[in-house]
Amino acid sequence: MRGTRPPMGDARLQIRVKGLEPLERRLDRALLSIGSAPNADVRLASVAPQWAIVRVRDDGVEIRRVGVPGATRLAPGESVTLGEVELRLEAPGAVEEDVGLPVEALAESLSGAEAPEEALALLVDGLIAATGAETGAIILRKVAGYEVVAARRADGRPLAEAAELLSDTLVTDVLEGTSSTLRLQDLGAHARYGSVASVVALRLSSVLCVPMRLGPRVLGAIYLGHHEPRRGFSDAQARDLRVLASMALPLLAQLRRPRVAPSALDAVVGESAVMDAVRDLVERVAPSDLSVLLLGETGTGKEVVARAIHGASLRAAAPMVALNCASVPESLLAVELFGCKKGAFTGATTDRVGRVEAAHGSTLFLDEVGDMPMPMQVALLRVLEEKAVTRVGENEARPVDFRLVAATSKDLDAEVAAGRFRKDLLYRLRELAIVLPPLRDRDGDVLLLAQLFLRQAEAQLGLRPRTLSAATQRALERHPFEGNVRELRAVMRRASILCDGGAIAPEHLQLGPQLGPQLGPPDEAGEASPEELLPSDAPLAEARDAFVTRYVQAALDRHDGNREAAAAALGISVRSLYRYLNG
Incomplete structure (x- = not known):
């Protein structure tokens, strides 16, 4: 032109x-x-x-x-x-000192606080001090509308005009994704933003507003403002603020959910629709005494959900009692569950309280209940029906009052059909069932959980804060995570140790070869090679999108049109599979 x-x-x-x-x-x-x-x-x-x-x-x-x-x-x-x-x-000859933010010190404020509200308030205070800004705020995007969760002036006073931010064109442009990051000076003369409510009410001269992104979604924004005309925000400050925004994502995700029991449901982390459904069931069933059966693959977080149910129940004052049925030898399981009398067998040198009796007034969590031997199933069913337990070697039945939550990675209906599990016990366990989705079906949750586990590892191991590079984020989203949340936690702990710099790279994850399907030669897989997808002078973005679409279609063809199987093989959700197929 x-x-x-x-x-x-x-x-x-x-x-x-x-x-x-x-x-x-x-x-x-x-x-x-x-x-x-x-x-x-x-x-x-x-x-x-x-x-x-x-x-x-x-x-x-x-x-x-x-x-x-x-x-x-x-x-x-x-x-x-x-x-x-x-x-x-x-501008011609313009030179600006590019001073960044003390990311490590500010990140410590996120991990040192006891509640997400406190952590975000400390972050705003730290950002105001580090940048010299006169005002600062963190805005939370909710299902309907927005909420200011922390707002301060430089002198520590609350920002009375914070409500003005919710209707500002400037802030809504960031929250709605119209602008990814806004760093503006001489705001009064700006054609679009010069007359917005916060600029006028707060007499702002310059603004830095950064979105808090989880994949394509914007969960909130961090907002900083200067009054003095000659002061502004540097490129390095904008860059470092984006890093801190990603670190604060797990806190913002907690605040986006209704908090019926602040210490109970916070551990059930996830922004995907399937996890919203899980939390809804937990909130509904927790106050009751219904027996709950948790179903899902290994590593999906069944014990975390069990503790959330207990923590949101009327029995939360007493500690939950847990037992993994698969970890105890069959010969000892009766003693672990029901206790024993001194002298009942060789080695029984004292009276012993079993897990059922210890859970009186509380919740008993039986993990891997599908591995319980048939004789123990009969004994457990009798305890549930009579609400009493008899220790091994005794004749006296002791009344017990407990709430039962059980979990298994097995298909118990199939186990019943095979004669390995009692149907009547299954009915007692499954008064309400909650299915926990595998990580591959939780759209957007991988990066959120990765950030959370990274923050936890840094705090537990005394490490300085790190970020996830763009390549690392892509590697995490592509990996199938057959070990689910448990595998992801281990990956992030390992990466935090292996990384010496400020950003975790894909090699620090040590994910190994991807387990998704590989494109074979054209005569085997029925595909065109990458070069055949588009002319060689086509833009990279178009060629990439076309290749991905053909790659996903190839996986679908190999699974005879079964979308669930193809998505599982690719390590993505069915929703993502539809998106890739439709370009």
């Missing part, structure tokens, strides 16, 4: 994309095009062929995304992040 040289011709537009060296382009034309097309003035392989148009004006630039309503204006010294692309306008 050609045009006359504008007055801003000596200014420069800096373009940064994650994982790539930054580009810089002098504004020597009235119009500049950005895209992956060969004829674009600025070529970026990771964006659409015609991605954006930059119009140079006397006082700055106007950026319009092709096919996206509205425009973003930048004055010299300002920057904006659109998707994965950060654009910054540098």
Whole structure:
């Protein structure tokens, strides 16, 4: 595109994309095009062929995304992040000291607090102190609307005008995904944001607003503001604030959920729809005394859910009593469950209270109940029906009052059909069943849990905070995690030890070869090779999307159209499989 040289011709537009060296382009034309097309003035392989148009004006630039309503204006010294692309306008001769944030010290405030509200409030205080901002806030996006969960002034007073943030165009642009990151100076003169409520009420001169992202979803935003005209926020501060926003995601996820029992359901972490359904069942059944059967693959967090049920119940004052039925030899299981009398057998040197009796007034959790031998099933059923337990070697029945929660990774209906499990006991155990989904079916939860486990490992092992690189996030999302949440926790603990730098790389995960299906030669798999998908001069983004679609379709074909089986083999959810197939 050609045009006359504008007055801003000596200014420069800096373009940064994650994982790539930054580009810089002098504004020597009235119009500049950005895209992956060969004829674009600025070529970026990771964006659409015609991605954006930059119009140079006397006082700055106007950026319009092709096919996206509205425009973003930048004055010299300002920057904006659109998707994965950060654009910054540098005036001629402009030099700015790029001072970042004390990420390690601020991250400690997240792990040192006892409640998520306290942690986020401490983070806002620390950010205000580190940047010299006069105001700061963290905004939470809820199912219907938004909520300010922490808001402060520099002197520590609450921000009385915080409610104004909820209706601001500036904040809603970030929360709704219109702008990824806003770092603006001279706000009063800004065409779009100069007259918004918070800018006027708080007399703001510059603002930094960063989204808190979980994959494609925005859960909230961190907002900082300066009053003084000559003060602003640096590129490094914006970069470090995005790092801290990712570290704070698990806290924000906790606050997004209704908190009936603050210490009980917080451990059931997840933003996916399937985990919302699990939490809803836990909240419904916890106050009752119904027996609950937890079903799911190994490592899906059945004991965590059992403790949440107990913690949200009327029996929460007493500790839950747990026993893994598969870990105790059959000859000792009766003693573990029911206790024994002194002298009942060789080695019984004292009276012993069993787990059932110890759970009186509390909850008894029997893990791997599907591995319980048939004689013990008969004895347990009798305890449940009579509400009394008899110790081994005694004749006296002792009354017991406990709530039973059991768990298994087996198909108990199939075990009943095979004669290995009693049908009448299954009825007593399964007054209500909760199925825990495998990690591969929990859209978006892998990265949230990875952040949570990384924070926990850092706190437990005394390590400094790390971030997850973009490549690491992709590797985590692709991995099938057959060991589910338990495997992910181990992976993040291992990575926290192996990483010496500030960002965890894929090699620190040690995930090994991916277990998804491999594309064979065209004559074996019936596919075209990557080169055959599109012409060789096609933009990278189009070629990548086409390849992924064909790859997923190949997996579906190999499983005879069974979407569930194909999704499991690829390590993705059925919903993600549909998305890839539809481009």
